Amino acid sequence: MDLWIGPPSLKKESLVANLTISTRPADKAAGDAVVVGLVAGEDTASLAPGHGLPRKAVAHLKAVISDLDLTGKTGDTTAVAAVPEVAARVVVLAGIGELDGRGEGEVLEDVRRGFGAAVRGLAKKKKVVVVVPGSSTALVAAAAEGAALGAYGVPKAGANGDAVSSIALVGPADAAARKAVKRAAALGEAVAYTRDLVNQPPNILFPATFVASLEGRVKATKVKLKTFDLKQLRSGGFGGIVGVGQGSANEPRIAVVSYTPARPKATIALVGKGITFDSGGLCIKPAAGMLTMKSDMAGAAAVAATVLAVAELGLPVAVTAYLGLAENMPSSTAQRPSDVVTMRGGKTVEILNTDAEGRMVLGDCIALASETSPDAIVDVATLTGAQVVALANTAAVMGNDDAFRTRVVEAAAAAGEAMWPMPLPKELRPALDSINADLAHKGGTEGGMLTAGIFLSEFVGEGIPWSHIDIAGPSFNDKAPNGYEPKGGTGFAVRTLVSLIESYA
The missing domain is CATH 3.40.220.10 (Leucine Aminopeptidase, subunit E, domain 1)
Structure with missing residues (x-):
């Protein structure tokens, strides 16, 4: 392969x-x-x-x-x-x-x-x-x-x-x-x-080549692949991902990877953050902060691989993964703090910090996934440094439905992946108010992991159970190998997602 x-x-x-x-x-x-x-x-x-x-x-x-x-x-x-x-x-x-x-x-x-x-x-x-x-x-x-x-x-x-x-x-x-x-x-x-995808150097893996890898993987399988190029993203109102990717010579993409068996027992949508390299944009990271930023697409890699595994196992559940693929770079065309963009579905968002780019590509993809009215949506993302500070290598699970969030956490326990349920406190929602747009895309320093989840919840279709899994800590091992984990990309969340989908089968 x-x-x-x-x-x-x-x-x-x-x-x-x-x-x-x-x-x-x-x-x-x-x-x-x-x-x-x-x-x-x-x-x-x-x-x-x-x-x-x-x-x-x-x-x-x-x-x-x-x-x-x-x-x-x-x-x-x-x-x-x-x-x-x-x-x-x-x-x-x-x-x-x-x-x-x-x-x-x-x-x-x-x-x-x-x-x-x-x-x-x-x-x-x-x-x-x-x-x-x-x-x-x-x-x-x-x-x-x-x-x-x-x-x-x-x-x-x-x-x-x-x-x-x-x-x-x-x-x-x-x-x-x-x-x-x-x-x-x-x-x-x-x-x-x-x-393998996470470990690829960022000069080799960028949005177009990520898509090319998927094209090779879905051949001779029951998995289908659809992509949105830059022109289609602009005409489709995907202002979040277009804004994030506009500073890079490598144009953004959304890849939709789907498996639909006959008479599926449920329909699940997966959404993955796919920032193939995150410099921070104009709000540039310190040099040391960029050393592992080739791994900022680990969520997209995990959800794509999950669909392939579900198809390989022939599970009677329809699964579609939406991958928001972009490179966040500083340039004369890059997105600026205070820019206002229009997301898929029409909501406007004021950009406060270009280094909080993942939620923008996820927001567009969650809105797109919601249009198909799936039975549930799960997004997976290396989203916040706050997750690492709070939980280290234990992923955080948030959501708009307590029962579904519990179902995700139980799937993680069955799979052997460490995840912990976290709230989305209503009192933090005012931190995302903006005088210039429907939403500010970032809150203050308090509860940064939680306000990121609250932001994403704004793009979930009405009545759809949704969970957000922040894997910033466990997605990449920059220390010595341990147990079954090598140094580098860990492949975290794949086993949990397969276990979750099996619970519907």
Whole structure:
């Protein structure tokens, strides 16, 4: 799959591992390494149930656990070479925490993170065997998801990165388990595509080339793609995105990615912020503040990849993603503070700070999505620094309907992504009053994350449940890899959105 856009010398291919499951014993399975769960206990760690290893192998590994005082802490990994009676050269003990005495969601996420860390550490191995730490379908799914997410390798210019290419799970191989593995493979591919887009250099990925990438991805699928170019955006009254993009040589686009199965049980609209680079515009950011701004399109990448995953899984839900793609740059044609623009639907907005551009492209896209009267709208955006200050790597969820907001938060919990519900206090709405327009596009310093959400709510069609997910913190990892997350784009929100859509199926 081609994911690198640009000259042939910079072409890259996605590094997505092939997932399978079988009942063949782990000690005899063909692979370069075998990953076995290590469970934390009160006194010492122990091998996870269901490993099926022969007696001599178990005795050897128990001695290693004792001699090295291994604890089974989630994410800790220990490689053991030349284990007796095991065909693979290396056995990796993957810490997965405690399996008993905790909630199921916490246990499953630790399984994901533990196996993800182990597979990520085996990037130079091509074939890896992962032993499911139990017999339930939920554990099969968690182990498969963690392994698939951990197998991602960041492509580099002119070459592929190191990554595991084949993962064979050892565990129950009934119909439910095979379905869980198929789902994990689809999630792994969708998250990998999101990460790849986020990791692209901004001179390679801009609105037109983002669209070109989507064109390549939807070929031979049931997903359809429609785009609005600059001329169509102007004639269609999309003043928000036109204003944001007018300072760049790279013209803005709106991309509409849709999947419509026969007799859908629900219709869901997704909206994604796609600022392919955010300089801040005329209200320019400090130099250090721009270092991760190639990732300001993570929301758009996540919603597009979600539609592809839903189509791959054949879910009976119609899903359409609206991607607001623009580059926010300073120039003689750039938008100015105090400009007034007319948004899709006719509302006028006074610009106060050109570095608060994401809500403008989202407002246009939410208004466009509302025109189709979907059953619900979810927007995903790297929207505010206030989210990072308040919640760090926990995403914020706001909305106009408490029940729907709860449904989104529950989907996140089931998927293993950290999200927290936040209010939209009515008393903050006056902060968006303007004497020159229907709305000021930004409030004061107090409650910046919340006033951004209140602004977006103004563009939601009447009676449509809507939630806004601010992923400014968890969308990009600028620190060391952790668990199944590499450094760089994380692919955050894809799993939550798929889980949410599954709740309608």
